[in-house]
Amino acid sequence: xxxxxEPVYAIECKGIxxxxxxxxxxxxxxxxxxxxxxxxxxxxxGSGKTTLMNMLSGIYHxxxxxxxVKGEEALINSPTDATSFGIGMIHQxxxxxxxxxxxxxxxxxxxxxxxxxKVMKEKIDAICNKFGLEVxxxxxxxxxxxxxxxxxxxxxxxxxxARILILDEPTAVLTPQExxxxxxxxxxxxxxxxxxxxxxxxxxxVLEISDRVTILRKGQSIETVVTAECDVNSLTExxxxxxxxxxxxxxxxxxxxAILKCVDLTIDSSDGTRGIEDVSFEIRTxxxxxxxGVAGSGQKELCxxxxxxxxxxxGAILYNKENIVGKTPxxxxxxxxxxxxxxxxxxxxGLVASMGMTxxxxxxxxxxxxxxxxxxxxxxxxxxxxxxKLSIVTPGIETxxxxxxxxxxxxxxxxxxxxxxxxxxxxxxxVRGLDINSSYMIYNLLNEQKKKNVAVIYxxxxxxxxxxxxxxxxxxxxxxITGIVNAKKATKEELGILMTGGxxxxxxxxx
Amino acid sequence: xxxxxxIAFIAASITSxxxxxxxxxxxxxxxxxxxxxxxxxxxxxIGAFAGFMxxxxxxSFLIAILVAFAAGALAxxxxxxxxxxxxxxxxxxxxxxxxxGVGLANFCGHFARKTLEVESLKLPEKxxxxxxxxxxxxxxxxxxxxxxxxxxxxFVYLGIITAILLAFYFNRTxxxxxxxxxxxxxxxxxAAGIKVTKWKYINVCLxxxxxxxxxxFTIMIINKGVWISDCVNGLGWISVALVIFASWNPKxxxxxxxxxxxxxxLKYYVPSSIGIPGxxxxxxxxxxxxxxxxxxSVRNSKKNAQPAxxxxxxxxxxx
Numbered sequence: 107x108x109x110x111x112e113p114v115y116a117i118e119c120k121g122i123x124x125x126x127x128x129x130x131x132x133x134x135x136x137x138x139x140x141x142x143x144x145x146x147x148x149x150x151x152g153s154g155k156t157t158l159m160n161m162l163s164g165i166y167h168x169x170x171x172x173x174x175v176k177g178e179e180a181l182i183n184s185p186t187d188a189t190s191f192g193i194g195m196i197h198q199x200x201x202x203x204x205x206x207x208x209x210x211x212x213x214x215x216x217x218x219x220x221x222x223x224k225v226m227k228e229k230i231d232a233i234c235n236k237f238g239l240e241v242x243x244x245x246x247x248x249x250x251x252x253x254x255x256x257x258x259x260x261x262x263x264x265x266x267x268a269r270i271l272i273l274d275e276p277t278a279v280l281t282p283q284e285x286x287x288x289x290x291x292x293x294x295x296x297x298x299x300x301x302x303x304x305x306x307x308x309x310x311x312v313l314e315i316s317d318r319v320t321i322l323r324k325g326q327s328i329e330t331v332v333t334a335e336c337d338v339n340s341l342t343e344x345x346x347x348x349x350x351x352x353x354x355x356x357x358x359x360x361x362x363x364a365i366l367k368c369v370d371l372t373i374d375s376s377d378g379t380r381g382i383e384d385v386s387f388e389i390r391t392x393x394x395x396x397x398x399g400v401a402g403s404g405q406k407e408l409c410x411x412x413x414x415x416x417x418x419x420x421g422a423i424l425y426n427k428e429n430i431v432g433k434t435p436x437x438x439x440x441x442x443x444x445x446x447x448x449x450x451x452x453x454x455x456g457l458v459a460s461m462g463m464t465x466x467x468x469x470x471x472x473x474x475x476x477x478x479x480x481x482x483x484x485x486x487x488x489x490x491x492x493x494x495k496l497s498i499v500t501p502g503i504e505t506x507x508x509x510x511x512x513x514x515x516x517x518x519x520x521x522x523x524x525x526x527x528x529x530x531x532x533x534x535x536x537v538r539g540l541d542i543n544s545s546y547m548i549y550n551l552l553n554e555q556k557k558k559n560v561a562v563i564y565x566x567x568x569x570x571x572x573x574x575x576x577x578x579x580x581x582x583x584x585x586x587i588t589g590i591v592n593a594k595k596a597t598k599e600e601l602g603i604l605m606t607g608g609x610x611x612x613x614x615x616x617x
Numbered sequence: 618x619x620x621x622x623x624i625a626f627i628a629a630s631i632t633s634x635x636x637x638x639x640x641x642x643x644x645x646x647x648x649x650x651x652x653x654x655x656x657x658x659x660x661x662x663i664g665a666f667a668g669f670m671x672x673x674x675x676x677s678f679l680i681a682i683l684v685a686f687a688a689g690a691l692a693x694x695x696x697x698x699x700x701x702x703x704x705x706x707x708x709x710x711x712x713x714x715x716x717x718g719v720g721l722a723n724f725c726g727h728f729a730r731k732t733l734e735v736e737s738l739k740l741p742e743k744x745x746x747x748x749x750x751x752x753x754x755x756x757x758x759x760x761x762x763x764x765x766x767x768x769x770x771x772f773v774y775l776g777i778i779t780a781i782l783l784a785f786y787f788n789r790t791x792x793x794x795x796x797x798x799x800x801x802x803x804x805x806x807x808a809a810g811i812k813v814t815k816w817k818y819i820n821v822c823l824x825x826x827x828x829x830x831x832x833x834f835t836i837m838i839i840n841k842g843v844w845i846s847d848c849v850n851g852l853g854w855i856s857v858a859l860v861i862f863a864s865w866n867p868k869x870x871x872x873x874x875x876x877x878x879x880x881x882x883l884k885y886y887v888p889s890s891i892g893i894p895g896x897x898x899x900x901x902x903x904x905x906x907x908x909x910x911x912x913x914s915v916r917n918s919k920k921n922a923q924p925a926x927x928x929x930x931x932x933x934x935x936x
Contacts, residue, residue, distance in 0.1 A: 131698040184810070186743040201804050201805035202802065214798050
């Protein structure tokens, strides 16, 4: 091709390779974006999406390959370099200083001198008007909702004059309405000739927002396709490498009995703020109750309250008509209530990161042994059984769990809880950050428990999954129940409205 | 206690709180970039010896102060290299620096006395004159205001000016904003293009230098220019606690250190007829420190909290 006819890309990567120790995170990846285009980057966990984007934003440095910005080779060695090339990244975990105001966060690290708050506000407002953003520049970040924080992140890169925007899983923590708003902003950026790269797990969002999709698999760029020519199935196939059924089962269980009932439950969270307030609901055996809500709406407090980890301020938790409020976590476990909570950092609760699988199994069973010594044999056996049953990938059962990948760690946690054959299984975010394959395995595990007449509480983020997997969905907003709906009849939009505390009119309620 | 005594007590408290003020300011500067340096005591000791010897050999008060600062900064640099570059545990490194610094200062003092073959190391007259309270003709003679505002040694003024400058630096300048961002969330600062490592080093060393000046105070003023071992005597530890009392605010550190100064001076001003044993007075600063730490852990506001990343080393490529 002649030089002049070649399209000039806003950004182009050629043969990017990056290794961490012996792990090849990126293996000769090619990728390009034009100005005025939205490119979606799709791939399973560990396929190298975030690594690649971190190289564009100067956090990592590629071992091999080159990056071209507007047709010219660019050496990006630091975030400052990336900024000077007009590349701005909105990270999955926000990089904001909590105690600063929005305005302080936005001007942080820029070269000009510190302006008075008024001048800063005017400058920020000008950008807001251009792209249809809304922000209170004097508000402290710790007072902000997730969506507001994201707006500040976007403003931060726009303030630095970014023309190429990279968003790493921006919708993971947003309600459907907030996602719509974000997409409107992205479209506006596209209209004004900016290039946008968006990383996401959610296929329907890819189809909605992007012009083209680049698919990564195991660190390699598999293909780049035009979005209009794709559907969910073809994208999944490209991503996983084979055809995958995207149906989630919802088996029907005949005999349902009420087993756990919460009455007017009020629980304070550990930092003293109100966690949940006057929450009443009931769960039956052979049922999956979904809990939806924006992050931090009281899900954690509810789970920990039932498990006996947080003090119940008011109300009762009736388990088989017996009030379990005030019982110790150990007593609650022995009653057959089991909780597996996967926090944002994935390892924070339930497993000891530097212990191997055997020792982690022992954590839950050592009390049953007689005498002062522990017996490792049964735990070892259990660990090897789990490895086989859940196809857990680990170098060995004594390998510290922190060295295992996120999905495998979650399988260990959930597997251990299920092995104790509970009557009530509380799982919070069990598929957090997991790719399609591992997620479906977890859904199947939960369904198996349901068929065994276990009452399952599933706290989730992905509304599509909640709607497909659960029988009923309870929506929390600021610690209060805004609605309990029948998952077969409810829609995503209705859940979204409930999540933000909107009116419940017209929503199919459970009798 | 008559009125003149009260004035004298306040003036003595302010003087007595000054070394703690330096220690506190130094530690605030360090913690603002997310590094908890428990080596304040050691850096003060090293600053004390270096400042003392510089004064001893050059007869210049100014050089003594500069050398004390440089020595404190150098001691902090050891801590910086270990924790910033090599990611060593901050608590252990700081504690080690305290043990090392106090021991080094004692050893060097002993060594100097033996080598110079003198009974005791004493600063020459010329320099002790410069350390005395500054007498400003006219101003110092005004009743009440004179002794309260214009009757101090140069350290006191230097300490207060340092505190005000630091408050301005952290709250009013762009650089201060950037530095605070490092202490709160180094990853955010890094992504915003701030040179995290560079500013961590600068602040850690600056903090160490300020502690060093506080050390020079202990030997030049408290011990009146005569070298003794263990001259810092726990003031560094009180400073670390005072950082929490001052909620990481240099201006509040001024008042906090003067309150602790008052506690240290109390025994000389309460009439002995009341009959409280002297040991109680010696205990007071430490008891108050304990109470302050308990109160600080109960009070839990985001506004006056420790920089969020304090104590945690930052590694950019951490996954």
